[in-house]
Amino acid sequence: MRSVATLIVGLLLLLLQSTVMEFAPVHLVTPTLGLLTVLYIGLSPLKWAPGSAALVGLSLGYLFDLVSGAPRGVHAFVFLVMALFARALASRLAVRGVVLKASAAFVASLLSALLIVVVRAQVSPETGYGGLRMAPIEALLTAVFGPPVLWLLSRLDGRLDPALLRVGLSRRRARALGSGLPPR
């Protein structure tokens, strides 16, 4: 349920990236919103098992390949690697706060751009290894969009937390119980 909901949100973000951003007055680069979904999943090790994170990363990348017209498997592979990278990052560093989240989004975007170019060169050797000049700007835009998108995803994830759903508690109820004073 949670994976499907996350995939749907990720797909909507991909479509937003593929259409709305492209018709913006300045047509240069767009933030990689789909990658932010993968980043969120990887950065939430307590909520997402590594296997689930890998599967959602693979599926979102595969969807991005279909939506963007890129050779199938390029983004699937890269997003899968990024999900595991974010997972590894989260196990060593607590990514909390706007600055750290934006930094993580920046690094993830740069790394994914590098990986895309390398994988692309393997699939279509005629494309070469170039095209990274705009990657820092793309990463900067992704960093700007990172904190609000990650916050939105965490809100959605909180509402669909299986532990809370299992016992019939909504997010609001759970928070009231959790933040209350200890019983007298």
Added chain:
Amino acid sequence: MLPSGHRQKIREAVIITAAFLTALFLLRQSAKSPEYLSPLDRGILALVTPLQSRMARLARSIGHAAGQYVDLVHVRAENEALHNENGRLRAELLEAKRGAAESVRFQRLLGLRNAVTTETLVARVIAIDVSPYFRVARIQLDRGEGLVSRGMPIITPDGVVGRINRVAGDTSDILLSVDPRSAIDVVLPRTGGRGILRGKPGENGYRCAIEYLMQGEQAKEGDLVVTSGLGGFPRDLPVGKISKVARNAVGMSQELEVSPDVDFARLSEVLVVVAPTPPADPEASAHKPLVPSHGLGVYR
């Protein structure tokens, strides 16, 4: 019997390995046959494309409305009393201009359609360059689904756009002429030199280059580049202008950088050439060597 924590770890490792194998399988398949789409791909595209198309239309409307709003705000600042009247007139003017521009665009498209001797279909562009690392656009046909196939040329009144790379129902992905995987046979009318136009690898902008142009046929900056008529493209269709000439001292060829005539960032409607261009009349060239026997002489 393994402890549950251990079993969980093995399960996760199996899932991750399976995910990697799936991604590698997809990559291998893409490298072997880039045009192939599985039934699952087609199913997903059939679900996603209408949504993508609607979002594109919504984005255009929002952009248009936002532009009008900005105009109105400026008018209000100038004169509150004249705001309503001025705003209405400006909105009407914008609407009329937009309508006129659209009309001109359609007229040019119609003109091109009449000029091309082969059968064509009109398609709308619903997405372009979703990933900056692949020069691909997506089009949706209003009618004629099933008539298009891989390799069919895509053109506009401004010039060459590219070729169809993948087809799924009424939606197709175009490999733009600025993608390094694209190859289009072109000619320089001034020198008569011929070459292959390819996208420049590693370029962030929309640039392409001509390969295999012989050194003897000296090209210079500003030279026009048109299609040769080979490879399905109508003859003499504008491609772009030479923007940079690099001389290859060792080899026989010149490296020519080309600025395309088509503004890929603002593509909205295109023509798909669905039938191959008829072969040139060999006798016609004997009588009129400089006039093409078919194609788009008017656009030269």
